[in-house]
Amino acid sequence: MADAVRPEIGEATVAVLEAQGVKVEFPAAQTCCGQPAYNAGYRSEARAVAAHFLNVFDATSGPVVTPSGSCAAMVHHGFADLFGNDPVQLRRAQAVAARTRELSQFLVHDLKVTNVGARFNGRITYHPSCHQLRGLGEGTAPLALLAQVAGAELVPLAGAEECCGFGGLFSVKLPQVSGEMVARKTANIDASGAAVCVTCDPGCLMNIAGRLQREQKAARCVHLAEVLAGSVQA
Amino acid sequence: MTLNARIELALHNPHLQRALDANYTRSLEKRDLAMGALPNSALVRDRARAIRLEALRNLDQYLVQLEAQVTARGGVVHWAANAQDAGEIVARIAKAARARLVAKSKSMVSEEIHLNKRLQADGFEVVETDLGEYILQLRGDVPSHIVAPAIHLTRADVAKTFEEKLGLPAGVTPEQLATDIPLLTSMARKALRTVFVGAGVGISGVNFAVAETGALCLVSNEGNGRLVTSLPRVHIALMGIERVVPTMADLEVLLRVLSRSATGQNITCYTSLVCGPRRAQEPDGPEELHLVLVDNGRAAMLGGELAEALLCIRCGACLNVCPVYREIGGHAYGSVYPGPIGALVTPALGGMREFGELAQASSLCGACQEVCPVRIDIPTMLIKTRSLHLAATGGAPVWNAGIKMWSWAMRAPWMYRLGLRVAAWGAALLATAGPLRLPGPLAGWTDHREFPGIASSSFRARWAARQRAAAAAARAAAKSGERWEF
Numbered sequence: 215m216a217d218a219v220r221p222e223i224g225e226a227t228v229a230v231l232e233a234q235g236v237k238v239e240f241p242a243a244q245t246c247c248g249q250p251a252y253n254a255g256y257r258s259e260a261r262a263v264a265a266h267f268l269n270v271f272d273a274t275s276g277p278v279v280t281p282s283g284s285c286a287a288m289v290h291h292g293f294a295d296l297f298g299n300d301p302v303q304l305r306r307a308q309a310v311a312a313r314t315r316e317l318s319q320f321l322v323h324d325l326k327v328t329n330v331g332a333r334f335n336g337r338i339t340y341h342p343s344c345h346q347l348r349g350l351g352e353g354t355a356p357l358a359l360l361a362q363v364a365g366a367e368l369v370p371l372a373g374a375e376e377c378c379g380f381g382g383l384f385s386v387k388l389p390q391v392s393g394e395m396v397a398r399k400t401a402n403i404d405a406s407g408a409a410v411c412v413t414c415d416p417g418c419l420m421n422i423a424g425r426l427q428r429e430q431k432a433a434r435c436v437h438l439a440e441v442l443a444g445s446v447q448a
Numbered sequence: 449m450t451l452n453a454r455i456e457l458a459l460h461n462p463h464l465q466r467a468l469d470a471n472y473t474r475s476l477e478k479r480d481l482a483m484g485a486l487p488n489s490a491l492v493r494d495r496a497r498a499i500r501l502e503a504l505r506n507l508d509q510y511l512v513q514l515e516a517q518v519t520a521r522g523g524v525v526h527w528a529a530n531a532q533d534a535g536e537i538v539a540r541i542a543k544a545a546r547a548r549l550v551a552k553s554k555s556m557v558s559e560e561i562h563l564n565k566r567l568q569a570d571g572f573e574v575v576e577t578d579l580g581e582y583i584l585q586l587r588g589d590v591p592s593h594i595v596a597p598a599i600h601l602t603r604a605d606v607a608k609t610f611e612e613k614l615g616l617p618a619g620v621t622p623e624q625l626a627t628d629i630p631l632l633t634s635m636a637r638k639a640l641r642t643v644f645v646g647a648g649v650g651i652s653g654v655n656f657a658v659a660e661t662g663a664l665c666l667v668s669n670e671g672n673g674r675l676v677t678s679l680p681r682v683h684i685a686l687m688g689i690e691r692v693v694p695t696m697a698d699l700e701v702l703l704r705v706l707s708r709s710a711t712g713q714n715i716t717c718y719t720s721l722v723c724g725p726r727r728a729q730e731p732d733g734p735e736e737l738h739l740v741l742v743d744n745g746r747a748a749m750l751g752g753e754l755a756e757a758l759l760c761i762r763c764g765a766c767l768n769v770c771p772v773y774r775e776i777g778g779h780a781y782g783s784v785y786p787g788p789i790g791a792l793v794t795p796a797l798g799g800m801r802e803f804g805e806l807a808q809a810s811s812l813c814g815a816c817q818e819v820c821p822v823r824i825d826i827p828t829m830l831i832k833t834r835s836l837h838l839a840a841t842g843g844a845p846v847w848n849a850g851i852k853m854w855s856w857a858m859r860a861p862w863m864y865r866l867g868l869r870v871a872a873w874g875a876a877l878l879a880t881a882g883p884l885r886l887p888g889p890l891a892g893w894t895d896h897r898e899f900p901g902i903a904s905s906s907f908r909a910r911w912a913a914r915q916r917a918a919a920a921a922a923r924a925a926a927k928s929g930e931r932w933e934f
Contacts, residue, residue, distance in 0.1 A: 217906050218871065218902050218906055218907075219901075219902060219903060220900065221903045221905065223907075228911075240911045243861045244861075245857075246858045251854065251855055253812055254847070255833075255834025255835040255836075255838050256838065256851045257835050259852060259855035260855070262855055262858075263855055263859060266859045295828060295831075344811070344812075344814050344815070345814075348813070348815070348817070349814060376813075377771045377811045377813035377815065379811060381810070381811025384812070385811075385892065387892070388455065388772075388808060389891075389893065389895055390456060390892075390896075391772055392811070393892075393895065393897070394459060395771055395772075395775065396897060397896075423898075423900065424899060425896065427897070427898040428896070428898050
């Protein structure tokens, strides 16, 4: 999604990593982890895409970093479910999963960095994506990074841990419900007084940003990497 | 009515929306407080899960042990393979008891097997005595929540119903009645007391049955449960076969998490252990106790992909925390069991074709799993239910084709790149005539929010360009280096 809809997220991710002295590679053959099909119940279609993912990343070494808590959670948990009956693939999946990190996890837990030298003059609030928070169990790393952004005032978001209503195909299969959920989220963002709502998932971002735009709200929804790279400003 | 139609109805009912919002905030606060105050709550939940797993792993043994214990205490155990069997067993017992009036306390299994309809067809008068269920019965309504059945109604709704069905008490205006909760409850109490006294049969559910002792545990916040199980001459207890626990010590662990998860209470007002009918030296209690063990699809779930759903202790926390339930309420599910657990249990109990679609009513946010006292992995099983539903129905052609094409494209990078380009062109084309509106099955997206479009140059294209520029720069640097040497 970062690739196709908001490439700036990918560029910001690379910039943040390179600023930390990390040598970044982007395997050109990569496509998707298969989550959309997996979540929709299309297991064999999902398995085929996940197998492609494994082929691509099995050939790499070092940490696999993604600017999406949801994709990371899929690699960690979804693959284990999809390949539960295939010991060979399961072993490969486990090996790749062991190297796979969501961006904030990699920065905070692996590089042990919380201050990346970023500056943002304004109010920031944070929406923890469900798959980041509950799927990966990562509630603190993004906040630790945001707390170190110079000039930024981190304000709480009411109902922060409630789903924004994205849910992949859920957003088009039950659009009315999804619409109500995202409206709740944008109302809370509006009430927080923040200039930007930061999230670690391009899916949530596209959903929340799209609703903020539809409601012509002043606040914007941006990716953590974009704030850390200094590519968005108030 | 389709799922979508029921959802529309719920979303456009401001009355229901207010009730659901109130439930969401209130029930979660209470649950979090109570669970937070429980020492070692994480370990207690682990233990509760282990107990439920053990009960299911050796379900056959525990059920046989339960039967022996209940029988030894003077009860009669009946095995019902399905809803029809269960209904017939209960009707037969009630006929033998020569009862006309049947008093019922809350039981989701009785809803599942549509017991009231069955008994009414045989000429019995059946009265629900749980306050919420009583209100619903007066209205001809059905539960919308497994713990708080009338959660979709407000106080004003209840007052209106009582005014219509029970009559306005003398000297009270409708406005006064709508604000006077003690008066409303006293009206229900007065009407129900005559039922308890007159009923020949009392029917209850069972929260847990203890295999070790044959004790049937019922938790409730209303005294009606005890009256139903002790006043009528015959007591019939209905339970799903999965609700057995091995020992009394196990029961204690489960009770600790049940009440806290369900209502945020450390313990409910009434925790009853029914251990057989009245004994010779006892002055009261029913003369007969019948336990009906209802399978109705549960045994078939064991060992299947949705077996974990049988761990459920019906606390309703997953309903309270679910952002989808919060928007649409219980009736929109169109099933006896609503909410995340209902979206698993309902299709799993034999209605995959008809009810499998309920698994779509989730954003897979995982809030349900987070609060589940026995840590059921509801999101993963919702995904499995979606697969099973696809297998049972064949799926919608438009999605089948779309996912298949997507899956092909995602396996070949060149097709992926082509797909990106086509999508970018398509999106740009759609945006030429004003704001971008997505077509076909994707239209729901732009009904509620903007679509940003597809970037004209993807990240991978930008990355490739960067790599090319870097390589060119390196070549140039190498060349100039050669010149220096030269």
